[in-house]
Amino acid sequence: MSVQQISTGKFIDGEEVFAIELTNSKGTYVKIFNYGAIINKFIVENIHGEKQDIVLGFDEFEQYTNPDYFVNYPYLGAVIGRYANRIKGGKFTVDGEAYQLELNNDDNTLHGGMVGFDRKVWEVIDLNESQNAVTLEYESLDGEENFPGNLIVDLTFELTENDELILSYEAETDAATPINLTHHGYFNLSPTGGTVSKHQQQIFASNYLEQDEGYSVTGKLIPVSGTPLDFISGKEIGKDWNEDTGYDQSFVLDKIYGDLSLASKTIEENSGLTLSVYTTEPIAHFYTAKYLEVKGGKGGRDYVGFDAFCVETQHHPNAVNIPEFPTTILQPDDLYTQTTIYKVSLNK
Numbered sequence: 001m002s003v004q005q006i007s008t009g010k011f012i013d014g015e016e017v018f019a020i021e022l023t024n025s026k027g028t029y030v031k032i033f034n035y036g037a038i039i040n041k042f043i044v045e046n047i048h049g050e051k052q053d054i055v056l057g058f059d060e061f062e063q064y065t066n067p068d069y070f071v072n073y074p075y076l077g078a079v080i081g082r083y084a085n086r087i088k089g090g091k092f093t094v095d096g097e098a099y100q101l102e103l104n105n106d107d108n109t110l111h112g113g114m115v116g117f118d119r120k121v122w123e124v125i126d127l128n129e130s131q132n133a134v135t136l137e138y139e140s141l142d143g144e145e146n147f148p149g150n151l152i153v154d155l156t157f158e159l160t161e162n163d164e165l166i167l168s169y170e171a172e173t174d175a176a177t178p179i180n181l182t183h184h185g186y187f188n189l190s191p192t193g194g195t196v197s198k199h200q201q202q203i204f205a206s207n208y209l210e211q212d213e214g215y216s217v218t219g220k221l222i223p224v225s226g227t228p229l230d231f232i233s234g235k236e237i238g239k240d241w242n243e244d245t246g247y248d249q250s251f252v253l254d255k256i257y258g259d260l261s262l263a264s265k266t267i268e269e270n271s272g273l274t275l276s277v278y279t280t281e282p283i284a285h286f287y288t289a290k291y292l293e294v295k296g297g298k299g300g301r302d303y304v305g306f307d308a309f310c311v312e313t314q315h316h317p318n319a320v321n322i323p324e325f326p327t328t329i330l331q332p333d334d335l336y337t338q339t340t341i342y343k344v345s346l347n348k
Helices: 061-065 067-071
Strands: 002-012 015-023 029-033 038-045 051-053 078-080 086-088 091-094 097-100 108-110 123-128 133-140 151-159 164-173 182-184 200-203 205-211 217-223 248-253 261-268 273-279 283-287 310-314 336-346
Touching: 002 061, 002 123, 002 133, 015 123, 015 133, 015 151, 029 151, 038 336, 061 067, 086 091, 123 151, 182 310, 200 283, 261 283, 261 310, 273 310
Parallel strands: none
Antiparallel strands: 002 015, 015 029, 029 038, 038 051, 078 182, 086 108, 091 097, 123 133, 133 151, 151 164, 164 336, 200 261, 205 217, 205 248, 248 283, 261 273, 273 336, 283 310
């Protein structure tokens, strides 16, 4: 096992950008930037004995900050905060005080606002060689993106000998504030890339959350049974999808709230790889990258719609405006915690 911190030689807002490399004894390799807490590479050995990168991204760090990349910004591999997914109308009320966020997704606020945690330089506060882990920290000041409270977030990435990449989050605040963190990794398990329509997908959820025309959650739970959203037994991603839209849906996981359990399993026949996602979170948002449009990705490849899938583990979207949902308001005396695990294995 090894942990290395390497300077990119780049600075953003006076903060140095580092690459942190985690490698286990099998040669599984993960590269993380402290900018956006981005998972840039996740290289595993497939069934043919070949090394394969299963996440989309760029070869050079500078490409993540290219203005052209932000025109149709997909949040490639980044951590999302303060609030993942959409807040309807960008509005919420905490302790009787109303807040209005900037709208960056039609009439909604998406993924934390105009400049979320995905575009911040996080501080590297610990490199733990014995655990093969790195801990990053970001302090979001009161009023940032018009959210209340000074919020401190710690995020630890740990790569185990069992090819598990464990993301452990903790957060504290000095004033009540909404929080809903997730990771926006774009995965493709095929050795040759391209559409994920033939990947086999399971999602362990009997219900999904209704969305309005702007993809904001309404508060209504709908059974997946008898719909194209039924992935409980597993099927090809493209079997029942709308070829024009794919999937962009929040699933309510069949689990005890807060318990760490299996949320999703994805299998790709040609590579022989399985990606299993475990989480303490109640929701898995499944997205098949309809809007993906990235020039000059890894190896110079252009990424287009349906070239990846995302399993974004999180709390209920728009819960700040839906009292029936579990609260996403963090109080000053409480500790926010979340664990999500990406486990890679071979189909044998």
